[in-house]
Amino acid sequence: MKIKKAAALVLAVSLCGTMFGCQNSSQPAASSQAASAQSAQVSSAAAQPVEITVVTSYGGDDGNRGNYEAAVKDYEKATGNTVKDASGTSNEEWKAKIMADFETGAEPDVLFYFNGVDSNKLVQGGKVVGVDEIRQTYPEYAGNMKDELLGASPVDGKNYSVPVNGYWEGLYVNKKVLSDCGVSVPDSNYTWDQFLKDCEAIKAKGYTPIACSLQEVPHYWFEYTIFNHDTIATHAKVPASSTDERGKAWVDGMNDMKTLYEKGYFPKNTLTATDAETFQLMADDKAAFAIDGSWKIGWFQQNAKDIKDFAVTYVPAENERKATDLIGGISMGYYITKKAWSDPAKQKACVQFVEAMTADDVVAKFGATNVTALKKPMPTPDGADALVQSALQMVNGKTGLAPAAQDNLNQAARTALFAGIKDIVAGKQDAGKVIDQSLAIKG
Amino acid sequence: MVIFLVPAFLFMGLFLYYPFVMNVYNSFCSIDGLGTAAAGMNQPWYENYKKLFQDPMMATAVKNTLLLMVLTIIFQVGVALLLALMVDHIRAGTQFFRTVYFFPIVISATALGLLFNLIFLYDGGMVNQLLQMLGSTEVIDWKDETHFLFTMTLPVMWQYVGFYFVILVTGLNNISEELYEAAEIDGAGKLQQVRYITLPLLHNVLCTCLILAITGALKVFDLPWVMMGEGIPMNLSWLTGTYMYHQTFTMGDVDYGSAIAIVIVVLGVVIAQAANKIFKEKDY
Numbered sequence: 149m150k151i152k153k154a155a156a157l158v159l160a161v162s163l164c165g166t167m168f169g170c171q172n173s174s175q176p177a178a179s180s181q182a183a184s185a186q187s188a189q190v191s192s193a194a195a196q197p198v199e200i201t202v203v204t205s206y207g208g209d210d211g212n213r214g215n216y217e218a219a220v221k222d223y224e225k226a227t228g229n230t231v232k233d234a235s236g237t238s239n240e241e242w243k244a245k246i247m248a249d250f251e252t253g254a255e256p257d258v259l260f261y262f263n264g265v266d267s268n269k270l271v272q273g274g275k276v277v278g279v280d281e282i283r284q285t286y287p288e289y290a291g292n293m294k295d296e297l298l299g300a301s302p303v304d305g306k307n308y309s310v311p312v313n314g315y316w317e318g319l320y321v322n323k324k325v326l327s328d329c330g331v332s333v334p335d336s337n338y339t340w341d342q343f344l345k346d347c348e349a350i351k352a353k354g355y356t357p358i359a360c361s362l363q364e365v366p367h368y369w370f371e372y373t374i375f376n377h378d379t380i381a382t383h384a385k386v387p388a389s390s391t392d393e394r395g396k397a398w399v400d401g402m403n404d405m406k407t408l409y410e411k412g413y414f415p416k417n418t419l420t421a422t423d424a425e426t427f428q429l430m431a432d433d434k435a436a437f438a439i440d441g442s443w444k445i446g447w448f449q450q451n452a453k454d455i456k457d458f459a460v461t462y463v464p465a466e467n468e469r470k471a472t473d474l475i476g477g478i479s480m481g482y483y484i485t486k487k488a489w490s491d492p493a494k495q496k497a498c499v500q501f502v503e504a505m506t507a508d509d510v511v512a513k514f515g516a517t518n519v520t521a522l523k524k525p526m527p528t529p530d531g532a533d534a535l536v537q538s539a540l541q542m543v544n545g546k547t548g549l550a551p552a553a554q555d556n557l558n559q560a561a562r563t564a565l566f567a568g569i570k571d572i573v574a575g576k577q578d579a580g581k582v583i584d585q586s587l588a589i590k591g
Numbered sequence: 592m593v594i595f596l597v598p599a600f601l602f603m604g605l606f607l608y609y610p611f612v613m614n615v616y617n618s619f620c621s622i623d624g625l626g627t628a629a630a631g632m633n634q635p636w637y638e639n640y641k642k643l644f645q646d647p648m649m650a651t652a653v654k655n656t657l658l659l660m661v662l663t664i665i666f667q668v669g670v671a672l673l674l675a676l677m678v679d680h681i682r683a684g685t686q687f688f689r690t691v692y693f694f695p696i697v698i699s700a701t702a703l704g705l706l707f708n709l710i711f712l713y714d715g716g717m718v719n720q721l722l723q724m725l726g727s728t729e730v731i732d733w734k735d736e737t738h739f740l741f742t743m744t745l746p747v748m749w750q751y752v753g754f755y756f757v758i759l760v761t762g763l764n765n766i767s768e769e770l771y772e773a774a775e776i777d778g779a780g781k782l783q784q785v786r787y788i789t790l791p792l793l794h795n796v797l798c799t800c801l802i803l804a805i806t807g808a809l810k811v812f813d814l815p816w817v818m819m820g821e822g823i824p825m826n827l828s829w830l831t832g833t834y835m836y837h838q839t840f841t842m843g844d845v846d847y848g849s850a851i852a853i854v855i856v857v858l859g860v861v862i863a864q865a866a867n868k869i870f871k872e873k874d875y
Contacts, residue, residue, distance in 0.1 A: 251624050363821070416730075567826075
């Protein structure tokens with residue numbers, strides 16, 4: 149019994165000692181001391197190779213997947229750190245998953261994500277670190293970029309992300325199909341009326357005029373059809389309701405999509421197919437037109453039987469919009485999460501990673517045909533194929549650039565809006581009603 | 592002895608009953624993102640439950656889930672019983688057929704979903720190619736409003752037939768051979784043996800299978816999600832599980848997702864109780 153009592157006493161004393169020890173070590177120190185201690189911690193911890201988790205949209209069939217993998221390998225080789233890549237394909241599900249990861253404390257260390265309203269929650273919740281804060285410790289951070297083009301947050305106008313490449317959205321065409329149908333490759337004067345005539349000719353020949361899954365990715369057609377009833381200056385503004393000036397443009401644009409559907413220009417299974425299924429029609433020479441972003445070039449390079457059969461050009465215009473007015477801008481960038489920034493072992497590795505991924509030579513590889521935020525002019529890529537050349541021609545001939553309106557909707561509203569498009573085209577819902585219901589969703 | 596039950600009890604309390612109680616509470620709150628703190632109670636507090644009755648997609652989800660339950664009884668347990676009876680009557684190859692029919696269970700539902708997506712693909716899918724080889728000129732969209740139910744339920748039925756098949760075969764093996772021999776001497780044919788010996792003696796095993804199938808149908812999620820994600824076509828294929836996931840993770844409407852989860856639990860408890868009463872086990 150005595151032994152038991154003695155053992156209990158020893159355990160109790162050790163426990164108290166441990167608790168006091170913890171208390172002492174957690175006494176608040178002077179802030180300067182803490183900062184220098186943290187700095188010392190960072191420098192000592194950063195000497196050890198670490199593994200960082202990175203999430204980007206360069207997953208799946210993204211055209212820059214190869215460039216991304218090569219850049220990651222170069223980073224790993226140069227720093228000794230390893231990258232745990234959890235990239236995916238950018239769509240509404242991917243965005244929702246990222247938000248859920250942040251909300252459940254499972255966020256990555258570095259995130260390549262949108263800088264519009266999609267990132268508002270990250271900024272408001274203090275989940276990502278500002279560029280200015282990073283520069284206090286790493287003054288050269290994003291020094292090769294123009295600050296005004298980094299893509300400031302709509303929340304507070306401050307920069308949080310560092311972009312790689314901007315984007316444009318354009319009309320991809322299968323020249324082989326067009327030639328077989330006696331249709332010319334659209335140029336800078338392409339009108340909506342001519343487009344409808346071309347679609348009719350293509351359909352009559354047994355081809356699918358437009359490769360698009362209205363069920364999954366109606367985004368790009370939505371963007372341009374509403375742009376056709378709008379101006380560059382106001383395009384990105386979200387309407388207050390379907391009845392105001394902007395709302396009417398949205399209704400008219402969506403009704404244009406309905407007309408295209410009713411005329412049978414989309415694939416027969418456009419309401420049930422995936423985006424991948426419908427795009428395959430382009431590669432298989434079964435469809436003529438598709439609207440998509442600059443990131444899709446790589447998909448064509450990988451999947452086209454002959455890249456010379458494809459070009460990207462201006463989307464047909466109506467009303468005040470010129471065909472040469474494009475949707476585009478800089479909408480994504482690399483964020484360092486607060487969690488990684490607060491981890492002395494990972495902080496430097498994350499900064500180095502973003503610097504490596506946004507270096508001039510890497511940006512040049514990623515964004516051969518894009519608008520970038522680089523201070524130095526971007527070199528024209530060597531050995532550009534026919535598709536890249538057509539993209540360069542299109543971008544160089546642009547008369548205006550408007551950012552995508554959908555980027556200013558919160559995720560839930562956007563999901564509801566795009567989910568409603570299939571109902572609109574099938575005549576089951578009124579465009580105005582879908583718009584109003586979506587706008588009523590507050591993120 | 593009670594002390595040994597405490598760890599499991601604590602585990603269940605922490606990871607099942609506490610989250611369940613919190614889920615009930617969340618269904619009355621306003622939460623617009625996973626992990627986001629509630630922005631107070633809904634106004635009125637029962638808003639989500641009112642919405643459940645007004646939401647046409649929820650009605651579709653409940654209807655489809657109940658339909659899936661019926662189809663499960665007919666096609667999963669029914670086909671499994673048929674296969675079990677046939678395998679029980681063959682002399683050679685019993686083990687082979689057991690393995691073959693059980694095999695789909697070990698494949699992940701996601702992989703099966705992708706497999707069936709290719710089988711039912713509109714442009715160049717296996718079924719459409721076969722139909723074209725047989726002279727059909729029409730290309731069928733197997734996910735359209737006419738065919739989606741077949742396309743969605745077939746893989747689900749096919750996947751779990753083997754599970755019930757194995758249970759039923761085990762039940763059949765427990766029936767004494769002497770009973771069949773006696774019946775044969777009395778002049779009973781094969782069908783009569785099944786009707787008057789096999790089915791009555793298999794009653795309890797069948798009841799277990801039916802209860803498992805009914806409650807299992809309420810939890811079906813992965814295969815339909817991979818094949819019919821986002822309610823393809825035209826929001827017609829929602830199940831309670833897929834719709835709850837959509838509301839919670841895609842729309843970020845966590846409180847409404849919680850209310851749907853409550854419906855799933857209530858449906859499960861009520862239906863399981865009813866099934867227990869209807870398919871009551873007998874003492875022999």
